[in-house]
Amino acid sequence: MRPRIYLAGPEVFLRDAAMVGARKKAICAEAGLDGVFPLDQGPLPEGLSRAARAIEIARRNEALIRGCQGVIANMTPFRGPSADVGTAYEMGFARALGLPVLAYSNDGRGFFVRTAAQFGGPARLARRADGDAEDPEGLSLEDFDLTDNLMLDGAVVLSGGAIETEAMAHLPAAGRIAALDSFARCVRALAARLRAG
Numbered sequence: 001m002r003p004r005i006y007l008a009g010p011e012v013f014l015r016d017a018a019m020v021g022a023r024k025k026a027i028c029a030e031a032g033l034d035g036v037f038p039l040d041q042g043p044l045p046e047g048l049s050r051a052a053r054a055i056e057i058a059r060r061n062e063a064l065i066r067g068c069q070g071v072i073a074n075m076t077p078f079r080g081p082s083a084d085v086g087t088a089y090e091m092g093f094a095r096a097l098g099l100p101v102l103a104y105s106n107d108g109r110g111f112f113v114r115t116a117a118q119f120g121g122p123a124r125l126a127r128r129a130d131g132d133a134e135d136p137e138g139l140s141l142e143d144f145d146l147t148d149n150l151m152l153d154g155a156v157v158l159s160g161g162a163i164e165t166e167a168m169a170h171l172p173a174a175g176r177i178a179a180l181d182s183f184a185r186c187v188r189a190l191a192a193r194l195r196a197g
Contacts, residue, residue: 009074108167
C-alpha cells in the first residue's frame, strides 16, 4: 500500500480546486505516494447549519491527517504576508502527531520582507533601540530570515523536512497558489525519505 500524504494548502479556495487537487495527486502517484486532498472527504450530511458544516469539515480534515504518513503544505502567502491559517493549523496538527511535514512557498521573499511591504517597505518602519523593526502600531516584526512565522518553519525543520521556494511574487494570487514545481520537489523528497525508512 502506498503511503498516504495529506496535501494542505489554500488550493481549496481556487475556482478549479478539484483540478489542481487532481494534478497534485497525480504528481504524488508518480512518486509512489497516495495524495489526499482536503476535498476528498466526500459530501456533507444534509440539513446542517453553516457553522455545523464548517465544524464537520474541520473534523473530517483532522481525520484525513490522522490517516496519513506525512503532510506537504503549501505555505504560499494567502490574503496577506503569511500562509493560510487553516494550512498553518494543519501543519501544527501534523507535527503534534509526529508526522513529517514538508512545505513550499511560491513567493520566494522572506516573511519579514513580505510583512514590511504592507507598511511601505523596511525603510518606512520605525526601529527600536535594539534594532528591531516595528509596525505603525508599535508591534515588532518577526525578522529571522525565514519563509514564514517561526512556528511554521519550525514545524517543518523540526520534523526533518525542508521548505522549497519559487520566486513567483509577480504572479496573481491564483497563479502562485496553483504552481506545482516546488510541490513536486517536496513530493520527491518525502517519497525518498519514506522509502529510506
